[in-house]
Amino acid sequence: MNSKSPPLYADRRINTRAGNTCKPDQNLLQVPREDSISGPSRSKSREWGGRLPVALVFPEERSLALSTLGWQAVYMQLEEEGTFHVQRFFWDRRQGRAVNQDSDKTLSDFPLICFSLNFEGDYLNLVQSLQAEGIEVYSGNREKWPLVMAGGPVTFINPFPVMPSLDFIYVGESEDTFICIAGALKNCFLQGKDRHKTLETIAGLPGIYVSGRTSRAHRQVAESDSRRLETPAHSAFVSGQSVFRDSFLVEINRGCPHGCRFCAAGFVYRPPRTADINKLKELISGIRPRKVGLVGTALTDWPDLQEFLQWLKAQKIKFSLSSMRSDGLTSSFLEFLRRSGTRSITLAVEGISRDLRTAVNKRFDHKKFFQAVEEISRLQFNTLKLYFILGLPGESGKDFQELENFLEEMQQARFKGMGNRKKGIGLIQISASMFVPKPWTPLQWAAMISRQEFESGCRRFKKLCSRHKAVKFTSENPFQARIQGLLARGDEKVHELLLLAAEHQGSWKKALANWSRDMERYTDRQIPLEENLPWDRLDIGVKKEYLKREWRKYWQGRLTSPCPDTECSNCLRCGMQA
Template sequence: MSVKEDFIYYGREEPIAEETGGRLPTALVFPGRKGAALSTLGWQAVYRLLAPEDELAVERFFLGDPGQPSVSMDSDKELSEFPLIGFSINFEEEYLHPVRMLKDSGVPALSSERPGFPLVMAGGPVAFLNPAPIAPFFDLFWVGEAEAGLKDLCLELKRHIYDGGSKNDFLELIKDRPGVYVPAKTSGKVKRALVPPAPCGENDHVPVLSTPAYSCFISPEAVFKDMFLVEVNRGCPYGCRFCAAGYIYRPPRHASLDQLKEIVELADPPKVGLVGTALTDWPDLIPYIEWLKNRKTKFSLSSVRADGLTVELLDILRASGVRTVTLALEGASKRLRDSASKNLNEEDFLRAVELCAAKGVNHLRMYIIVGWPGETDADYEEFASMLEKIDQARSRGQGNKKKQFMRITLGASCLVPKPWTPLQWTAMPSETELKNVLAKVNSLTKKYKGVTFSGDSPFQARLQGILARGNEELHKFIMIAAEEGGWKKAFKYYEGDLEKFIDHNLDKNDPLPWDFIETGINKSYLWREWERYLKGVMTPPCPPEGCAQCKACGMHKWLTDNSDII
């Protein structure tokens, strides 16, 4: 499928706001700084989807200074002038920003105080993880993939408004549609909007991602400076039990090699960043980066699985100037990795470290997670031994090449049990417990030359856990954070019990704030996976052929039952 007809790319140029001329003024808001937005693929994909439409006048908004109205990047218009305001929200910690931006722009933050326009909507991963904590602020949520109908919904709103219709009438009209959640109006389950896998080609045996996302803009201001991002795959077959992406983006799909080549040919960017949750599982990864290398286009990859790092891949990366490689170990011990269903052998990880050192990689980034349910001192004693093995693997790889000494940065994050994962039922350790285990991991790195430690913030992790697993009563906590200037002050002034959302395990039949969302994954399957975590039993990855070959999680039946709407 050619992308040329719908291709839109500005590069370093800025779009110019045109006269409305009968089009619906539409504010597309990223609740963060411009640099982060320009390195966020999802937000740019929505812009690319909506901006070309003749019936919509789309303008970009980013987080500005506190107390100041939000102003369009494309004109001098303020947020309050737009009848449709859409927020793209990626992380729970961003929740206070939409509230602040609305209030600073003279728009009531609570939907109950906005009987008329603007219509304020939200989308992004949090909309189909658990939108409950921010539900009182939004008139509607787009639940699922934007390519699966968001544009049609916005065009329908435009025609409704220009025909003189009210906001309430529009919300009543759409409240029970797939992909739409209207707080206090939607009845029953909300079906996640999904672009189904495209039919496989004659010689292909993997589900195809027919609508790979890519950047509209590149910029020296971006977090990833002047980098053009392309989506290689969506979803992950491994189903690591802590990772929401492995569940909410099922079924896993891979982009077409020809499509991604065409996208880069049309954009002709200075550098390409490959984005995906399972890069080394893409069958065309080597041919694609070889093609980029031959056309003299610089490129980079996000984290790769250690068992997917081959000599051939690393040779191409090094020949293309890649100096840093990122590997995720996740669990400190084999027991924890098996419980998490990481499906990673220690030998493969050590081989990848040795290979990186032998090939002259300058900087190896490694990541682990702390705060696992049931972790013990014995797990970190094993990790101490693992660090020694990693140091030895580095030495073997380097041999006598002292000038090519490979630095290692060990990053440690705190486990946050997310909705729609098997760990959604577990409690989090206390802030003190997390600090102690991070200090322990840090101390283990001290004896090794060229190994530095970077630890997560336990406060931020527990905050994220509260926001991820909370219900609608948390909107008061979020409002305080927006009004008082941050989360720590919100903890000080909020009178409710926040720790109840993360300080105890949940039972199988406990109602969850996100139960009303239908992602396609059976809740009973997630519970079985939680039980397998407790037993330390791994689950095999999704088969390459897709859901037709596996009926374990319920996605196959869900795709069949909803084939008329996805």
């Protein structure tokens, strides 16, 4: 780290330790650039004695880290405990390594290295981070500390492609249980236990998976006996360099009751839970941020959403929303959003036809959607963003024909909302992604389409959009989507590909050209229902037989009702129990 380099960032850390009123820590605010990569650090002068030094690594760039709540929740939990010395590392693309934000110490200086894995693409950065610091990339070849672990969403979906580099993973939500795991690790380290004895000690603890020592890991769920999210995650840091600029992010709900058959969040975060509006008001009142970003799935399902937003406005606090469902966008709610300064609305349509939307269990009310488009146009929102998925199983030319009618009806609703005026929605921005089969969803057995098929579908989609004024079409990179599909359904044999990609400076194409295995086996085939899957070694609560039933209902075009507003012990439909 070059100490002569100019500071790059100036962030504010939110102190939420017990006894604090949740106001920004004034001592930290006196350091003008406390969060800079190369500037002054609050952590250099602190002693490590009597505490377990922990490197908390977010293997993506800093702007994404500051917009992601999971690792920030873990950071606050460890900091508040007081018996851990936590320092943050973010991926630096230019340097090709994880960079310490708090001191000049490197990963190899820490006995415990914790990676927060949010996406399959993080696997490569994890491997490169270890290599850059001279840490043995295979866990089985390490004779001494450090221990390298991972947590985060993909660790309870399918972590096995990167598992050879990890000593263990923590499967599940961090509240409650994780701090006990960390305490056990701290005791082992301070007692002088070697890495092998330490792994033996923690192998049987809740949520822990150690290769060769654990047969199956059971996901840990916070407050599993309640539909209330008692401890919603929120920002530990507010930054102008965050993707959500200068926003204090707060979790409104966790999980989703609708169970769309392609979406992992609707299955691995069961039971779905919502935050208590009074607790959120108390949190925001203590911090008094300039802007709040609401994080969650299907925000309009939260019955207190409008009341909370009206309260924020009364407090003169700006807000932003993630994707919403069109059936929750009433005229009065849209008018409130427009008066409050919201300029863009994002809606997920998913399948390109009614049949495909029904097949994926997307309860999409066409009438309410077009009514919402009409109102959005009447109120002159700048942008309407729509998300679609191409390549769902069974997609055909018939579905594209229906898409043509859908776009035409959407434009009619837009013009109807304009009335006699010349201005309505400034831009309808349509984005298409490639379907990627995700573990622990009913579509985990499905095949992906080829790159050529996706590109052909995108050309057809783009041509349909070009017939309509102010409709813009974009699509994702199909090669990267298929790499994601490979990693999503991969096993430990894919680890060799990660090493090859690291050897070729992150080039997946070169890595695939030198890989001894066949990518298509992971991506292009429909997996038989009786085949053992790598992620069967995890237990996320949802039973495999339930997923199989939902897979069959996909092909039958049958809907499944959302999770009821009752305790899981009163339902048991998917196998989840309180």
